[in-house]
Amino acid sequence: MNSAIQVCGLKKSYGSNIVLNGLDFEIKKGETFALLGVNGAGKTTALECIEGLKKYDSGAITINGKMGIQLQSSSLPAHIKPREAIRLFSKWNRAKVDFTMLNALGIKDIEKKQYIQLSTGQKRRLHLALALIGNPDIIFLDEPTAGLDVEGRVSLHEQIRKLKSQGKTLVFASHDMAEVETLCDRIAILNHGNIAFCGTASELTEKVEKKYFIHIKTQHGESTFETDNIEDSLITLLGELKQNEIHVLDIKIDRGTLEQHFIEMTRR
Numbered sequence: 001m002n003s004a005i006q007v008c009g010l011k012k013s014y015g016s017n018i019v020l021n022g023l024d025f026e027i028k029k030g031e032t033f034a035l036l037g038v039n040g041a042g043k044t045t046a047l048e049c050i051e052g053l054k055k056y057d058s059g060a061i062t063i064n065g066k067m068g069i070q071l072q073s074s075s076l077p078a079h080i081k082p083r084e085a086i087r088l089f090s091k092w093n094r095a096k097v098d099f100t101m102l103n104a105l106g107i108k109d110i111e112k113k114q115y116i117q118l119s120t121g122q123k124r125r126l127h128l129a130l131a132l133i134g135n136p137d138i139i140f141l142d143e144p145t146a147g148l149d150v151e152g153r154v155s156l157h158e159q160i161r162k163l164k165s166q167g168k169t170l171v172f173a174s175h176d177m178a179e180v181e182t183l184c185d186r187i188a189i190l191n192h193g194n195i196a197f198c199g200t201a202s203e204l205t206e207k208v209e210k211k212y213f214i215h216i217k218t219q220h221g222e223s224t225f226e227t228d229n230i231e232d233s234l235i236t237l238l239g240e241l242k243q244n245e246i247h248v249l250d251i252k253i254d255r256g257t258l259e260q261h262f263i264e265m266t267r268r
């Protein structure tokens with residue numbers, strides 16, 4: 001079977017707040033897949049439903065492989081030490097206790113410290129080491145590099161690439177478009193409970209390259225419009241402004257960044 005995860009019609013609400021309104025997507029074995037979306041778009045909720053940590057209202061989720069989940073921060077007891085955490089998680093996973101991952105992730109130097117004394121980056125690395133116990137096929141990472149400095153980010157990216165080269169399926173939630181572009185095979189953008197886009201970064205770029213941003217400054221302020229037809233849009237916009245006797249002070253046209261288009265897509 002080529003598919004690691006299949007999600008069909010996934011729905012989840014918290015009271016009257018519909019967070020996931022029938023998601024459909026498939027993640028292939030060995031793929032690095034990211035869920036993107038603004039704050040509150042439902043990335044964590046979707047991941048937790050897939051991971052089996054959260055009950056969903058309807059739909060079907062099929063998982064083909066053993067899962068490893070990177071914990072959120074503050075998920076471990078404050079005074080536990082990295083080696084103790086490794087031992088504990090190995091016991092839960094019925095896996096051989098193996099500290100080599102501590103070295104690989106650069107946690108060895110801090111192994112005498114308690115969890116509460118670790119920096120954000122050190123905690124993230126420990127969480128990844130714990131997620132890898134038992135040699136999972138599918139690894140879930142929720143915003144793995146949030147709050148990390150450049151060095152921490154580069155080191156974590158290296159680990160992610162290494163896992164990918166070992167044929168692991170990686171699924172992560174992120175806010176970082178640049179990170180997702182360099183690391184992921186495909187991305188899904190969540191918006192208002194649905195998937196606004198699912199495909200490769202180059203497919204998104206292709207879509208984006210056909211688009212332009214028109215920035216118009218008037219005495220009332222600045223407005224930005226997205227268009228794939230500059231000529232028609234400009235004629236319409238300028239016509240409307242003239243009709244309303246609004247004076248144009250400046251006009252700029254650009255292609256926008258991938259990030260801007262992502263924001264535009266999620267705003268719509």
Ligand SMILES: Nc1ncnc2c1ncn2[C@@H]1O[C@H](COP(=O)(O)OP(=O)(O)OP(=O)(O)O)[C@@H](O)[C@H]1O
Nearest residue numbers: 014017019037038039040041042043044045046173
């Ligand atoms: N346990 C809960 N009870 C009620 N509402 C919740 C609960 N968990 C999440 N929500 C709501 O569901 C929505 C989606 O939250 P979720 O954490 O899944 O989004 P997210 O995309 O991961 O956000 P962020 O990028 O901020 O981490 C938000 O409106 C949030 O307030």
